[in-house]
Amino acid sequence: xxxxxxxxxxxxxxxxxxxxxxxxxxxxxxxxxxxxxxxxxxxxxxxxxxxxxxxxxxxxxxxxxxxxxxxxxxxxxxxxxxxxxxxxxxxxxxxxxxxxxxxxxxxxxxxxxxxxxxxxxxxxxxxxxxxxxxxxxxxxxxxxxxxxxxxxxxxxxxxxxxxxxxxxxxxxxxxxxxxxxxxxxxxxxxxxxxxxxxxxxxxxxxxxxxxxxxxxxxxxxxxxxxxxxxxxxxxxxxxxxxxxxxxxxxxxxxxxxxxxxxxxxxxxxxxxxxxxxxxxxxxxxxxxxxxxxxxxxxx
Numbered sequence: 001x002x003x004x005x006x007x008x009x010x011x012x013x014x015x016x017x018x019x020x021x022x023x024x025x026x027x028x029x030x031x032x033x034x035x036x037x038x039x040x041x042x043x044x045x046x047x048x049x050x051x052x053x054x055x056x057x058x059x060x061x062x063x064x065x066x067x068x069x070x071x072x073x074x075x076x077x078x079x080x081x082x083x084x085x086x087x088x089x090x091x092x093x094x095x096x097x098x099x100x101x102x103x104x105x106x107x108x109x110x111x112x113x114x115x116x117x118x119x120x121x122x123x124x125x126x127x128x129x130x131x132x133x134x135x136x137x138x139x140x141x142x143x144x145x146x147x148x149x150x151x152x153x154x155x156x157x158x159x160x161x162x163x164x165x166x167x168x169x170x171x172x173x174x175x176x177x178x179x180x181x182x183x184x185x186x187x188x189x190x191x192x193x194x195x196x197x198x199x200x201x202x203x204x205x206x207x208x209x210x211x212x213x214x215x216x217x218x219x220x221x222x223x224x225x226x227x228x229x230x231x232x233x234x235x236x237x238x239x240x241x242x243x244x245x246x247x248x249x250x251x252x253x254x255x256x257x258x259x260x261x262x263x264x265x266x267x268x269x270x271x272x273x274x275x276x277x278x279x280x281x282x283x284x285x286x287x288x289x290x291x292x293x294x295x296x297x298x299x
Contacts, residue, residue: 001032001289002032003033003035006018006035006036006037008039009072009074009075010074010075010076011075011079019055022034022036022056022060023055023059023060026059026060026061027059027060029060029063030061033065034064034065035065035066035067035143036066036067037143037269038067038071038143038163039067039069040069040080041068041069041097041098041104042071042085042097042100043079043080043083044068044104046101046107049104050104050107051132051133053066053108053138054108054132054133054134054135057135057138057141058133058135062135062136065141066138067143067144068144068145069097069163070151072165080093085100101144104142105158108139110134110136110139111128111130112127112128112129113128113130114129115128116128140159141161142160142161143160143161143203144158144160145163146162146163147167147169147239148171149183152183153186155187156187156188156189159194161202161203162184162200162201162202163203163205164261166206166242167240167241168180168183168239168242169238169239170238170239170240175228176228176243177260177261177262178261179240180242180260180261180264181261184202184264185264187202202264203266203267204261204262204269205268205270205271206262206269206270207270207271208252208256208270209224209244210247210252210287210288210292212248212249212291215280220246221246224244224246226244229241229243249291253292256292257296270284270285272285
């Protein structure tokens with residue numbers, strides 16, 4: 001296992017402010033990546049977020065991998081309004097989230113923009129001031145959670161890595177994993193056209209359970225969605241929800257070999273049922289690492 005990524009949802013009975021947790025984990029660990037999947041940028045003040053992210057990344061020794069996006073279906077109606085955010089004229093809430101993301105990326109670049117006070121409390125360096133603390137390299141470790149081919153290409157042009165969940169807009173009517181694989185190809189083509197120097201990363205998320213004991217069979221033997229599902233996020237937006245995987249290890253290996261998006265990505269995020277407790281989730285992860293990953297060449 002290479003890292004741990006955390007969901008962020010506001011107005012839900014779970015942690016909604018990730019940076020204290022990321023900083024605490026960063027202080028207690030040495031090697032694993034620590035990330036989010038994803039932070040809803042409609043709710044974020046980009047300046048405050050850049051300060052929090054810089055501090056947490058420095059505490060973690062440069063191991064943060066921050067997944068951000070325009071957000072998923074919410075607990076409340078237009079919850080971002082309670083945080084003081086409003087779309088500008090001609091902009092919808094998704095556009096506002098992308099605007100906040102662009103501002104956040106600009107701030108992480110570390111370029112000075114604020115006019116210094118001639119009588120400051122502390123001595124200032126020369127020139128315009130940037131936000132502090134600044135963590136060099138964090139800008140290259142930002143991921144965009146894309147639900148469409150267009151936003152995948154947009155993320156590539158801005159130099160973000162790509163992060164996929166188990167939901168996307170149904171753009172072609174094809175199976176979920178095939179649509180995601182097409183998104184990955186669109187992202188990499190747009191990245192190439194943008195001329196970025198570094199190689200981007202791409203992650204996909206999946207619910208995968210190896211049935212190796214009675215607990216696994218009781219929890220997931222009959223309860224995992226084995227087919228893609230179609231639904232609507234609003235009155236007009238048709239979405240496709242990717243299937244889960246739960247089977248004996250040898251069956252899982254064969255099923256996962258056919259997932260084109262997993263094959264195209266370089267990082268796989270396993271979604272785990274945190275309500276079942278730490279011990280059981282450790283078992284779930286270990287089962288995948290020992291009975292499935294080696295046969296598929298995953299490290």
